[in-house]
Amino acid sequence: MAVSPAPGRVEDLRAANRAVLLNLARTLRTMPRRALANQSGLSRAAAYAIANDLQRAGILANDGIGTSSGGRRPQLLRFVPDAWLAIGIEMGERDLTVVVTDLDGTVLHRDQVLADSLAPSDAVAAAAAAVARLRTGFAGRRFLGIGFASPGTVDMDAGRVRGAVSYDWHDVPLADLLRERTGLPVFVANRSKAAALGELLRGAGVGARHLVYLYAGRGIATGIVVDGELYVGAASAAGEVGHVTILPDGPPCECGNRGCLHTVASGAVLLEQARAALAAGHDGGGLRRRAPDPQALTTLELARAAREGDPIAVRLVRAAGRHLGIAAASLLNTLNPDRFVLGGPLTEAGPTLLEPFLAEVEERALASTFASARLLVSVLGADAGSVGAASLVVRRASLLIDQAMQRL
Ligand SMILES: [Zn+2]
Structure with missing residues (x-):
């Protein structure tokens, strides 16, 4: 789950540490603050600073007072999986499957939308319209970004579909197109690769x-x-x-x-x-x-x-x-x-x-x-691709939350 940083950059190291702590909190669910330092391997100062950031972002919330193991009884923190939401979209043979998940990959909403045609412009228009409806339906909730499970071969770094023969898609800058329409960060992966991540997060691959x-x-x-x-x-x-x-x-x-x-x-x-x-x-x-x-x-x-x-x-x-x-x-x-x-x-x-x-x-x-x-x-069946697409966002949560908080 950790974000792999390029070696040697301080901000990447911070991002990697944030990812470690976020994943630890996701696993522990409820924890005293000091468990984040003890179990992450980070220094207490670093762990607490990140925990404060995560609290400001709403991902950690105070959850009462725990029992003492000698000394003062600790303030407990609780992981809040739906503090931020992710959108996952899979391009199907005729329609798009759109899901909203929390940071655990739990599906909170699922939709099937038709595009006017299989042309990239129509697929992007249908996806953008679905996202707009979701933002109305989930008014007041915060979205981290969009993952898109695409047919064909995908340049994941550039968010471009190089080619999908049976859809007649050639070099489509899907991430750019969808970001322009929605204002959200967009990540693209081939459908089978996305589905593998979906099963890993929430399906038959959990724990693998x-x-x-x-x-x-x-x-x-x-x-x-x-x-x-x-x-x-x-x-x-x-x-x-x-x-x-x-x-x-x-x-x-x-x-x-x-x-x-x-x-x-x-x-x-x-x-x-x-x-x-x-x-x-x-x-x-x-x-x-x-x-x-x-x-x-x-x-x-x-x-x-x-x-x-x-x-x-x-x-x-x-x-x-x-x-x-x-x-x-x-x-x-x-x-x-x-x-x-x-x-x-x-x-x-x-x-x-x-x-x-x-x-x-x-x-x-x-x-x-x-x-x-x-x-x-x-286990996820027809939802593997869309849940996996959302997981492209969830896996980058620590980075995306930081960017989103800086925009606020
Ligand atoms: Zn062949």
């Missing part, structure tokens, strides 16, 4: 140190957390497991390569195969019931049809589960996480996906990497 989140939806991607921090790689492109080769001479992929995991397990390709099977007259009553027009089928509906036993959907989802399991075994062997979370709409298929998935993981992962990882299905 090294986490891999595997998203199985229209596309396939991972969010990787190492030592509590998101691993993004040299070009913020780490985790593109959908484009790892799984069949050397397999079918062509949308990325230009051949035989990627995407070509055998992505919702996009499964839907094409389902439509072809329906067109060829195979039995697919469940699929036809869900979407009389096969073009309107979604990955989620395909997964639900598989859960209900539709034969086309079952065949496709079982094959996807096997291939996802093969990829997951490689991820366990490469990264040796202590937590592995499978998420995304395909998980709605339940055992039809999970049984072949787990069988492949268990067979192919090394005994040591398999034994040291807890494998779980996403």
Whole structure:
């Protein structure tokens, strides 16, 4: 959770110390002032100065008098998680999910809003309008900032979406655009990376140190957390497991390569195969019931049809589960996480996906990497991305609160 400071700068050191104390207070919940010094490793003077700042910001509040361990009975401080709020937005396939969370990542409000189109300008306009409504609805409350979970590859430092092929987004300065419309700090991450942070803060990843989140939806991607921090790689492109080769001479992929995991397990390709099977007259009553027009089928509906036993959907989802399991075994062997979370709409298929998935993981992962990882299905489900987007703000809370207090 700590903000990593650049070495050697005094203000960064202060920010890092503030983050340490904020996280400690979040863990302890109620504490005597001196516990903040004793348990943080900071000097008493430094800890008390920061505690005073946090009290001024409303994050710590007086909470009565505690019991004495010899000497004067201590004044207690209480962590106030909703003193400041964060907004998380995830760009979905057709709409945006918008959540408000407190500093614990607890969702206080959730909304689904439609954009006029998938164009960046319309997405930003819909997001800005949603933020304006939230500020009216939460009048008098203080917002720290906005996190945005975007499709495609994202330059996280610049808050720019480099490219999202299926949305036709190219080099979109999303953070700048949304900040201009809202006046709030904005942070952007790819959806799977955001979802990994969401699960870490509030879902199946709570307590994990090294986490891999595997998203199985229209596309396939991972969010990787190492030592509590998101691993993004040299070009913020780490985790593109959908484009790892799984069949050397397999079918062509949308990325230009051949035989990627995407070509055998992505919702996009499964839907094409389902439509072809329906067109060829195979039995697919469940699929036809869900979407009389096969073009309107979604990955989620395909997964639900598989859960209900539709034969086309079952065949496709079982094959996807096997291939996802093969990829997951490689991820366990490469990264040796202590937590592995499978998420995304395909998980709605339940055992039809999970049984072949787990069988492949268990067979192919090394005994040591398999034994040291807890494998779980996403707890946050469709909210993982938006909660994770809010966590981009929550993780920077100590810095953002300081900046906000200076503006007051
Ligand atoms: Zn590919």
